[in-house]
Amino acid sequence: MTGTRGFRGAARAVVVALSLAGATALAQAPDLPAAPKGAPQDSGALRVQVQGTLTDAQKNDPKLEDETKAVATELRCPVCQGLSIQDSPSELSQQMRTVVKEQLASGKSQREVKDYFISKYGEWILLEPQPHGFNLFIYALPAALVLGGAGLIVLLVRRWTTAGATSSTGPDDNE
Amino acid sequence: MNWKRSGIAVATLIPVIGLFAWGLTRDPNNIPSPLPGRAAPAFALSVFAPGQGELHRPVGDTMRLADLKGKVVVVNFWASWCLACRDEHALLSMLAQEYVGKPVQFMGVLYNDVPDKGRAWIAEMGGQSYPSVDDPGARVAIDYGLYGVPETFFLDVNGRVAYKHTGPVTPDVVHQKLDSLIAAGALQSALEVSKPGAAATDVKPAEGR
DSSP states (O other), X not given: OHHHHHHHHHHHHHHHHHHHHHHHHHTOOOOOOOOOOOXXXXXXXXXXXXXXXXXXXXXXXXXXXXXXXXXXXXXXXTTSSSOBTTTOOSXXXXXXXXXXXXXXXXXXXXXXXXXXXXXXXXXXXXXXXXXXXXXXXXXXXXXXXXXXXXXXXXXXXXXXXHHHHHOSXXXXXXX | OHHHHHHHHHHHHHHHHHHHHHHHTSOTTOOOOSOTTSBOOOOEEEEEEOOSGGGOOXXXXXXXXXXXTTSEEEEEEEOTTOHHHHHHHHHHXXXXXXXXXXXXXXXXXXXXXXXXXXXXXXXXXXXXXXXXXXXXXXXXXXXTTOOXXXXXXXXXXXXXXXXXXXXXXXXXXXXXXXXXXXXXXXXXXHHHHHSTTTXXXXXXXXXXX
């Protein structure tokens, strides 16, 4: 697991560098006008976020910032490879971070904000799969392999040592 | 004994190789959207490119999903910086005209772009028959779980997402989805006329899939 994490870190650094280069090369950052947009008007359908709901106090609130960061590091950037929206400089990630912050500011819990993104993008949007159902297999597999490997080593070492002790002439493989 | 061992080795390897082989046939970029079958996220977006002829909507008009009930809606997310959008533009523009007179609304949603660039692009591409709206901050795009552009959503007459198409659309896809959704809508309204009340539950299985 640690090996993968190290690799992931390196890959992440490369991706960040590449996407930064890409972002500057494209210079594709239009200033989006804060257009007056209608509040939710529909009945059964899902809600539309109201544009620019953050007050100045909320924008500078360190607690809200921390919570946003906590959620954003768990959400996958849809246009990157293996980056969270917290780490990604892409425009969509920035916009998604804004949505996270606004929803948190509106009183939603971290869980509810994550559920919102899951309802839009599927569980894929979470960088770490949730530990339920078939996903448990992924969590259990490394432990099972380590335990199985340790058991195998113990078994083999025991067999070799006893084989060596009883007959010094025939070294191994008397299966 | 060696036969037994190689037997075990083969029996272990074959499923693993089979799993990898199956994995190779799958596209990792193809992530299923959870939206089809659910109510389409509501929107109220302002028109920046009016469209032409009968599909004309004045610039500044607000297009709302709620106002489009009873129509099949084709929501196409696009951007002027998107290359694949060029491939489908002429086709979508033509198809929108082909479906004039039918209960269908084509609309473009500009994604992470500025309206001026969008308008210039439309002019460069020789016009767009249907109106396009701006989506500041990509709020609606995120609400629709957008990965990139172009992506096209087909909404049924009840405002539910029936189908999501990633990448440039093809004539077959549009015809097939639209025709079946229009037919389902017509069937539903026919049933509603004949026996109101029971209609909604009766129609469900026939809807758009």
